[in-house]
Every structure is written in C-alpha cells, then in structure tokens.
Ligand SMILES: Cc1cc2nc3c(=O)[nH]c(=O)nc-3n(C[C@H](O)[C@H](O)[C@H](O)COP(=O)(O)O)c2cc1C
C-alpha cells in the first residue's frame with residue numbers, strides 16, 4: 065500500500081518526503097511535478113515569501129532515468145529562504161535564538177497550544193512545522209501520484225468559488241475549468257467573480273485583515289468501484305476527507321450537493337439509475353458527487369472545502385506573551401492574506417494520493433503492466449453486467 069512521510073521546517077534547509085509503494089516501470093515527467101509546485105505558489109493574496117521561493121523537486125532515489133524501480137522514492141524541495149535563516153535554523157552547531165524568538169501567540173494558529181503541549185518557551189519551534197510551507201512537499205507527492213493516474217486518464221482540476229462574501233453562482237463543466245483556471249489570478253473561472261475576489265482580497269489587505277473562502281476539486285474518469293463500504297477506513301470519501309481536512313486552514317468539506325442535502329427530500333437528491341443499450345447503466349444527475357457507500361460511482365467526484373481566513377494579521381489580534389503572561393498583540397513577521405487559490409492546488413494533489421492508493425489497492429501495485437492488465441480485466445467483467453466503460 066502506497067504511503068509517505070514528510071519532514072522539514074518552513075525556514076529549514078529542505079522539505080523531504082519518502083514515498084513507499086509506487087509501482088515499478090512508471091515513467092515520470094518531472095516538469096509535470098514542477099508545474100504543480102509552481103501553481104501552488106501563485107494566487108493573488110500571497111505574501112513576500114513566494115517571491116523568494118522557486119519550488120522545484122529533486123528526486124533523490126527510487127527512480128532511474130525517469131522510470132520508477134519500485135523502491136522507496138525520496139524527494140526534496142529546498143527552501144531558498146534558508147540562506148536568510150541559517151543562523152537561526154541550522155540543525156547542528158550554535159544558533160541564535162533570542163532575536164528570532166516568538167512569544168506572542170497568534171490566535172487561530174498552532175502557536176499557543178503547540179507551545180504548551182511540547183513545552184516550548186519559543187513559539188518558533190511550533191510555527192516552523194505547523195506552517196503550510198509543508199504543503200509544497202505534499203503537492204510533489206500528489207503530483208507523482210498524478211503521473212501514475214494519467215495512465216488511466218484520471219484527471220483533476222479545482223477552482224475557487226468563494227472568497228469573502230461573494231460566491232460563484234454558475235456551475236462549470238470540467239473541461240471549462242481545466243482550460244481556464246490557470247489563467248485566473250485567483251483560480252476562478254467566472255470572470256465577474258474573479259474581479260470581485262481580487263477586490264475583496266485587496267480591501268482586506270488594505271485593512272490589515274485576511275480572508276478565507278471555498279474551492280471545489282473535481283476528479284474525472286475514476287472507474288466505478290474504487291473504495292469499499294465494508295469498513296470505515298476503506299471508504300473513499302472518508303479517506304479523501306482525512307487528507308483534505310489535514311490541509312492547514314481547512315474547516316469543512318462537502319461532497320456533491322453537500323450541506324444543501326440536509327434541506328432536500330430524498331426524491332430530489334438520489335441519482336436515479338437508468339439503462340439503455342447504447343449507454344449501458346447510467347445516471348442523469350450527480351447530486352452525491354460521485355461516491356455512494358464509500359465507493360466511486362464512475363461519475364465525476366465533486367468535493368468542496370472551506371478555508372478559514374489566514375490567522376496572521378497585519379493588524380494583530382489580542383494575545384498573551386506565553387512566558388510573561390502579559391497581554392499583548394499577536395506576533396507578525398510576514399504573511400499571506402489569502403491563500404485559498406494555493407489551497408485548491410494542494411487539495412487536488414492530496415486527493416491524487418488517495419485516488420492512487422485506492423487504484424493500487426484494487427488493481428495491484430507491483431508494476432505498471434500487471435496493473436493495466438487487471439484494470440482492463442475488471443472493465444471487461446463489468447461490461448457483461450451492463451456497465452459500459454465511460455472513460
Ligand atoms: C497554502 C497555504 C498558505 C498559508 N499561508 C499562511 C500564512 O501566510 N500565514 C498564516 O498565518 N497562515 C497561513 N496558512 C494557514 C495556517 O497554516 C493554518 O491556519 C495554521 O497552520 C493552523 O491550522 P488550522 O487552521 O488548520 O487550525 C496557510 C495555509 C495554506 C494552505
């Protein structure tokens with residue numbers, strides 16, 4: 065079963081991941097991975113750090129001449145900002161602590177609880193790892209998984225549908241999103257709302273404030289029957305929810321019509337099942353977002369996430385110095401004031417890890433050619449049950 069671990073501090077030397085369980089003989093295009101990293105760094109509302117970093121993945125092992133060899137894959141992304149932080153962040157040797165010490169906890173960040181839990185007088189020891197800098201390496205892992213999933217033509221896209229008080233009203237087709245989303249500064253495909261979102265972020269920044277929002281991830285061509293109803297940890301939706309909720313700042317998730325489902329009657333919601341000779345078994349709606357009973361239905365997977373506003377504010381909130389217990393304003397070094405577009409890229413890629421894991425669980429994980437044979441056999445069997453391959 066594919067799995068990974070990450071390590072790295074926000075201003076440390078490097079971010080690393082070890083991905084274990086990737087099948088052999090998969091061709092990797094490193095440009096695709098770097099392209100995802102580049103997308104994650106963009107978005108109106110990002111702070112000065114993104115002007116310093118130019119994220120590129122380094123593949124250290126587990127791949128020979130662009131082809132995976134089945135052994136663990138070690139990857140890294142170097143932090144360019146480390147040059148400016150060496151004196152404070154070097155793992156070994158004398159470092160300067162006092163001048164970069166953080167003691168005034170930021171409400172909404174991991175600062176206060178992290179310092180108490182791990183017994184630190186310096187919140188830097190918390191913020192270095194709790195920072196969403198870590199999402200860069202998770203995107204690289206997900207992008208590697210996207211390379212695997214491209215064999216089955218499984219595609220991902222995401223777009224921002226709400227920032228601040230404005231929310232996109234139209235529903236967009238997968239093809240329209242994938243074609244237009246990267247042209248937008250806020251990953252919004254609706255031109256009217258794109259302008260509103262930019263303006264909302266600009267105004268919040270002017271007021272020393274921050275914003276959150278909502279984005280949608282769409283996944284196409286996942287075959288029917290990935291995931292299972294038999295056990296809680298085998299459900300596709302529960303696994304996607306775990307990964308998505310682990311992204312810094314994400315506070316809610318919904319599949320398909322999501323929270324609206326609570327207000328609708330059953331007859332308006334369930335995706336009715338039809339059969340015709342030309343189409344085989346099919347649905348006319350996808351209100352449940354492509355998952356029933358923890359399994360993919362073969363329809364597009366549609367999942368939305370809400371991100372809370374960024375906790376670090378340029379007009380800092382009330383807080384307390386964790387060592388002196390005096391009332392102060394919270395700390396600020398540097399910050400994004402909106403990172404919803406970046407989070408949508410992270411979300412796509414963490415979903416790619418989950419889909420890859422489930423594809424491997426169903427079709428095997430030793431080598432690409434066995435996996436493809438198993439996949440074809442499965443689709444062939446389903447044909448005899450009235451299911452036509454919709455890929
Ligand atoms: C891509 C991305 C960038 C972020 N940038 C910042 C930032 O610049 N400043 C900040 O305070 N929080 C930022 N956050 C959010 C915090 O990391 C997050 O709120 C914090 O770790 C606490 O976790 P929680 O909100 O999930 O409880 C960012 C999150 C993401 C996904």
Ligand SMILES: C=C(O[C@@H]1CC(C(=O)O)=C[C@@H](OP(=O)(O)O)[C@H]1O)C(=O)O
Pocket residue numbers: 074111112113114117194195196197198200312397398399400
């Ligand atoms: C570094 C990234 O995001 C960072 C996430 C982050 C946080 O608190 O989560 C705080 C900021 O860090 P810094 O103080 O170094 O500017 C962001 O820039 C990144 O996304 O690559």
